Structures are given as structure tokens and as C-alpha cells.
Amino acid sequence: MTIDRRRFIATAATAGATLGLPVLARAQGAAEPLRLGLLTAKTGPFASGGLDMERGLQAYLAANGQMLGGRRVELIVADTGGVPSTARTKTQELVERERAQVLMGPLAAFEALATDDYMRARKIPVFPVAAAEDMTQRKASPWLFRASSTSAQCAHPLADYCAKKLKYKRMVLVADDIAYGHEMTAGFQRVFEEAGGKVVQKLFPPLTAPDYGTFLAQLSREADAVFLGFAGSNGFRFIRQFNEYGLRGKLALVGGMTALDEAVLRNMGDEALGIVTVNWYSAELANPVNAAFVASFRKAYSYDPGFYAACTHVSASVLDAALAPMKGKAFDKEQLRASLQQTQAMTARGPVKFDSYGNVVGNVYVRKVERKEGRLVNSIIDTYDNVSQFWTYDPKKFLAEPVYSRDWPPARNLVG
Structure with a gap:
């Protein structure tokens, strides 16, 4: 169960088209990408869904010049194996050793429950795939934004x-x-x-x-x-x-x-x-975002994206939209949190907005x-x-x- 570091360096032309290269350089510098950690299960009983989580996120980044909100992205992928204790260890590694600024995942509810208190204490913005109800209900965290659903929402x-x-x-x-x-x-x-x-x-x-x-x-x-x-x-x-x-x-x-x-x-x-x-x-689903997503995913993997791939793709759309108002300024998690609370984004699943508990309405x-x-x-x-x-x-x-x-x-x- 490893951590896979991937650096995505966008071209000057891509950066310029998004924000203007001088602004980007002054704000965060060439060596200051957004460090995005993905907690997924690449081994164990959830491996098929976990691999799709990574593929869905990769599809979004590839379609957007390896950038979110005008920022270059460094993606660090951690394999939890679908094991709660491993999920917690990998979360700590992503935050403390890899200095991840935003997290996506984990996949399973029992993994999310095992990592929730740590993420709250460290005040890390997180986009879970796990559907555990109380994470956005009686025990809602101001740092959690679930763009998929609770277990019972569907x-x-x-x-x-x-x-x-x-x-x-x-x-x-x-x-x-x-x-x-x-x-x-x-x-x-x-x-x-x-x-x-x-x-x-x-x-x-x-x-x-x-x-x-x-x-x-x-x-x-x-x-x-x-x-x-x-x-x-x-x-x-x-x-x-x-x-x-x-x-x-x-x-x-x-x-x-x-x-x-x-x-x-x-x-x-x-x-x-x-x-x-x-x-x-x-x-x-017939919408332009999904049409492009499905076409690229099917071309790459010879099958259609489903729930797990869509979870990270939709989360990336929301994060992209929330980062945009920051206009390339130095990363500020409090500013990102405030932006996420107001974000309404058009995604592969259709329109997305959040309730006051950090859970999607869609x-x-x-x-x-x-x-x-x-x-x-x-x-x-x-x-x-x-x-x-x-x-x-x-x-x-x-x-x-x-x-x-x-x-x-x-x-x-x-x-x-």
C-alpha cells in the first residue's frame, strides 16, 4: 500500500490562457502547485471502485491542462486497501509528509469514520466518496464537502x-x-x-x-x-x-x-x-460536461465511467469552481472553505450546490x-x-x- 506522487506541470500557454502567466508566477511561483491528496483503495475488496476514483480524477485533470482554478496540480495517490487503520495512516502521511492541502476520498464509510477526527483537527478541506450519513448530519464538519451523496440520499x-x-x-x-x-x-x-x-x-x-x-x-x-x-x-x-x-x-x-x-x-x-x-x-446523462467525460474515459479504458469515477470527477469540478475566485493567490484554506460554501457548479452529474451541512443538493x-x-x-x-x-x-x-x-x-x- 503505497503513495504515488505525480507532478503535473502545465505549459506556459495553458497557464497564460487561464490567469496570465505573470500573475500565476507572482502569486504562487513555479514550484508551488496545489498539492491534492487522493485516498483510494487500489488493493482489497474495493479495488475496482478505487481504481475508478483515480481514473475519474485523472480524466478531469487531463481535460483541464492538469490545473484546478488556474493552479498547477501535484496529485499524490495513497492506497488504503479499504482498511480503516491503513486509511488513517495514509491520511497522516499525505498531510504531514506530503503536505497535501486538499484531500479527496476515502472510498468506504468505515474508512471515512476512522479519519474524520484527524481531518477536523488539522482543518483539511476534504471531498469524501464515502457516504456515511452523520459526517454531514449530526457530526457535520466545516471542512467536509460531499459532492456525491449520503448512503440514503438516493x-x-x-x-x-x-x-x-x-x-x-x-x-x-x-x-x-x-x-x-x-x-x-x-x-x-x-x-x-x-x-x-x-x-x-x-x-x-x-x-x-x-x-x-x-x-x-x-x-x-x-x-x-x-x-x-x-x-x-x-x-x-x-x-x-x-x-x-x-x-x-x-x-x-x-x-x-x-x-x-x-x-x-x-x-x-x-x-x-x-x-x-x-x-x-x-x-x-445528456449534458456537455458528462458527454466529454464519458467519451474520454471510454476511449482510455474501453468502458463507461460509473459512480466511483464520477465521484472524483464531480469533486474536481466543484474544487475547480471554488478555487477560481481566488485568482491564483497563495493557497488559503479558510478562503477555499468559504468559497466552497457558496459554490454552485455544473458537473458531469448536473448542477451541484451544498446545504449548510456540507452535503450536496442535486x-x-x-x-x-x-x-x-x-x-x-x-x-x-x-x-x-x-x-x-x-x-x-x-x-x-x-x-x-x-x-x-x-x-x-x-x-x-x-x-x-
């Missing part, structure tokens, strides 16, 4: 869609037995049951479960559909075994924001067709897996505009309740 509208549009009445929730899975299913359960549905079963396989047979055997056949709250390649593995057990056509499947990520779809076949998922991003897309030009894609079939982490709830009342978990809100309709 699950809320999917539950609404399942109840009101798909007319499901009884559902089973299956998710990884980690904070992300617990929080996502909790948010889904709350909205689905408030809309008149019933969650009749909740199952939490271990993150590294070698086989899902035990859990498939338990699935209630009385349900209308199964919600999948998996990360990484686990959604693909579950669906493959779901079909092997002869359950296709007997229970409908819907997925959370990472269950059928584009990085997973490229390894799937017809078994994925027609499955509805929800996310704040799709490679099929569009959420209901998607269906279809085949297009020989590959599987997440086609957009519905849009929920300007979705907050608090859904339609009053923030004060929401925050007075416990954080989403395996046990909150209580599951009152379980059977068997």
Missing part, C-alpha cells in the same frame, strides 16, 4: 418510486453488512413504509461473503421485489447466484446506487436487463439497465430534482432522531 427517492410508480407493496432488503448497507436500507425502509408499503425481510450478508446461497434460500417468496444495497462487485455476484437458484422472474430486483455500477455492468449479460436502480449519476436519477450499441447501460427513466440528504423531512426534526442503522427506524412488518 434510496429515499427509489423507495418513493417503488411504492408510487412500480406499485410494490411488500419488499425484501438485502445489503452488505457495513454502515453503508445499513444506512441505505434504513432510508429506503422509512420512505417505502411511509408510502404504504411493508418491508417484510432484511438480510445483511458479510461484505466478503464467498457465497450467497444461505441468504437466497431465506428470501421471502411473498414479496413483490428485492432491494439490493451492495457495493463493489457484490451486486453482480448476488444477481448471478439469484438466477442460478431459479429466482429470476419470481421476484423483481431493484438496486441502490452502487448495486449495478457501470464498472459492474461491463461484466454482466442479459441477466441485468430491465433491472431498475437509482443514482445521482449515469454515463447516459438531481437523483431512476435508471433501467438496457442494451445500447452492444453494451449494457443505465438508461435514465425518471428524475427527482434537487434532492437533499433530508429528503422531504424537516432537517431539525430529522437530526433529532437517531442516525440510520440496522435498528433505526424499527422494522415493524418483518415476517418469519
